[in-house]
Amino acid sequence: MRIGVLTAGGDAPGLNAAIRAIGEMAIRDGHEVIGVANGWAGLAAEYAGFALSGESLRGVIGQGGTLLGTARFNLDKPAGGRERVLQAMDEHLDALVAIGGDGTQRISNWLAERGAPVVGVPKTLDNDLMGTDYCIGFDTAISIVTESLDRLYTTAASHHRVMVVETMGRATGWVAALGGLAGGADMIVIPEFPVTMEEIVTHLERRRKAGLAFSIVVVAEGVNLATLGGVEAGDLSSEGVGGVRLATRGVGQFVASQIESRGNFEVRTTVLGHLQRGGSPTAHDRIWATRVGAGAYEAVVAGKFGMIPVVRGDEVVLAPLATVAEGQRKVPREIFDLCALFF
Ligand code: F6P
Numbered sequence: 001m002r003i004g005v006l007t008a009g010g011d012a013p014g015l016n017a018a019i020r021a022i023g024e025m026a027i028r029d030g031h032e033v034i035g036v037a038n039g040w041a042g043l044a045a046e047y048a049g050f051a052l053s054g055e056s057l058r059g060v061i062g063q064g065g066t067l068l069g070t071a072r073f074n075l076d077k078p079a080g081g082r083e084r085v086l087q088a089m090d091e092h093l094d095a096l097v098a099i100g101g102d103g104t105q106r107i108s109n110w111l112a113e114r115g116a117p118v119v120g121v122p123k124t125l126d127n128d129l130m131g132t133d134y135c136i137g138f139d140t141a142i143s144i145v146t147e148s149l150d151r152l153y154t155t156a157a158s159h160h161r162v163m164v165v166e167t168m169g170r171a172t173g174w175v176a177a178l179g180g181l182a183g184g185a186d187m188i189v190i191p192e193f194p195v196t197m198e199e200i201v202t203h204l205e206r207r208r209k210a211g212l213a214f215s216i217v218v219v220a221e222g223v224n225l226a227t228l229g230g231v232e233a234g235d236l237s238s239e240g241v242g243g244v245r246l247a248t249r250g251v252g253q254f255v256a257s258q259i260e261s262r263g264n265f266e267v268r269t270t271v272l273g274h275l276q277r278g279g280s281p282t283a284h285d286r287i288w289a290t291r292v293g294a295g296a297y298e299a300v301v302a303g304k305f306g307m308i309p310v311v312r313g314d315e316v317v318l319a320p321l322a323t324v325a326e327g328q329r330k331v332p333r334e335i336f337d338l339c340a341l342f343f
Contacts, residue, residue: 012137
């Protein structure tokens, strides 16, 4: 069999571990493995498949990024990209493993509905794919947030300042909430549980009155600015697949300036940005990316197309692609309440 593998959307630490698992298992069983360069672009634009060998997969488990390259490539603008993917698959591949988030898996599902032999792998640093407890990259991201908060804590304490830390998280606040919980955040602001600026400042003033002279406030980049009393800028740049580039909204900076002016605090802002996506994956991401990668390979050889290996509890199980293709998995109330216990 000629098995293609692609990574689409934003990169995430752990992608190479998944590619290695799929590639090494397939090569060992005598299959040909084709790396498709730069996500859907490698099928819909000029065909960009290249053979993967055992040699090219050696040592990659600990490397961040994706050895295949990735892109935020819009298959619908101009129209016809999806059809070109179907055609390229027909010409070049017997099966395709598409590693990506909800946008990628919506495409995978569309292709599978038209009979294409596609299997997905769940990846998003935002951790908000429906139907899976694990997404490649999330554990590394929250480890980076945690380490950052540990470092900011000491300088905040020394200067008696409020530190506002903006994390990634497009529609949901998993990175902010769990990174904030692990890093001992004094307040966490996420899209799922909106707060007003007044509530934030009142909370910080209460802490100051109680003798807690410094605070760390973690804000997810995707929180609603209007709820905080801000105004969305009209001409924000987009990511190429319709999404606004959230970091350009400056939510962290907005919250910081409001805390400063309303509460008379000395405030500094840190936008963690792509530091959360770069570098070496944690052991957890390497292990689970390997497990879901292996699950995808097994689904391919079993002919179980239109499926995606997901994690439920401690197990990898197969779910229909449609399960993860729609909507986002939100941070549940009980997790946020646990975070808030320590504010
Ligand atoms: O979708 C994952 C994500 O990490 C978001 O949290 C973030 O807004 C976005 O990617 C950034 O993407 P880019 O690398 O295109 O700037």
